[in-house]
Amino acid sequence: MESNNLEASLADQHDILRSRLNREGLRLTGPRKKILDLFVMTPDGEHLSAEDIHYQVTTKGGKISYSTIYRALHMMVDLGIMREVELAEERKYYELKTSLAKQHHHLVCVQCGEVHEFEDHRVTKASRQETLEHGFLLRDCQFTVYGICQTCQLSAL
């Protein structure tokens, strides 16, 4: 029953993405389904890098190339389905865009990489105000706070 619900919801997501893609002359393929599934099943507050995706697919016995992963990610970012976030220096992370209204931001530990998500109305307001004042059309904004978490502070002693 559990798994039926899950499967149903994944199938729904597939249909949504398929029609979105087809409208643009694009196609929903096996690899794209797998990638979408991973994001749908990823808990809030976690993000996936291209490497994460490759690892998750291959350890499940699947097979996927990095070029496919990157192409799918870019495509979904272009369609406005995903967001690229800069959490660590070395690589890019991706997350599904849920609601445009619910912007969230990140608090990152620069030592261990732990990430907290948070919402802050003031930040959202500031981005609206700033784009308005300069006549910009708001596309996205990223607010990332870098610090050292308690655990790392203690272990540094």
Place this chain on the structure above:
Amino acid sequence: MESNNLEASLADQHDILRSRLNREGLRLTGPRKKILDLFVMTPDGEHLSAEDIHYQVTTKGGKISYSTIYRALHMMVDLGIMREVELAEERKYYELKTSLAKQHHHLVCVQCGEVHEFEDHRVTKASRQETLEHGFLLRDCQFTVYGICQTCQLSAL
């Protein structure tokens, strides 16, 4: 007279950086002076990438290697003299940290790359509050708003 003042202020900057470096067993060298000078002479709201620095030095007839540029930039970031900012996808940009109190943020046009700097007390507050709530030690925060500037909006018609 103009140039005397400029030279004087550059020499002052050199002395400040020299003593700061020597305190840590580091040295103020020719290439480091050149790099610092570029940042001092760069107007507010502009940022330099490693490539920019290389270009500026070499077109003035100078010579500098990328390894030296990157080493100098990292050193100054570690010393807290500079800040690394993520303005574009492909490369990192650097700016001098002026006053720690005066945090500023960036509004970037995703089409033409135009950058505006702005301050916003609410954002600063939000970063303090968030780190406090999670027991983090605040290191830095970056708030970057992405949009499309008026010029690009008009030229898209």
Place this chain on the structure above:
DNA sequence: CAACTGTTGAAAGCTATTTCTAATAAGCAA
């Protein structure tokens, strides 16, 4: 000014991402 040790440039290396291409497979129409 000599010794000590940090710094430099050039080249090699690294790694995330992108490009290229022949083979494959969605989506569409009959």
Place this chain on the structure above:
DNA sequence: TTGCTTATTAGAAATAGCTTTCAACAGTTG
């Protein structure tokens, strides 16, 4: 269903930004 059209795939090679290595060099200090 079947076949056609064309987007998409895997895999390899290429790219790009950045880092490391190391022998020669040059600030600093006494």
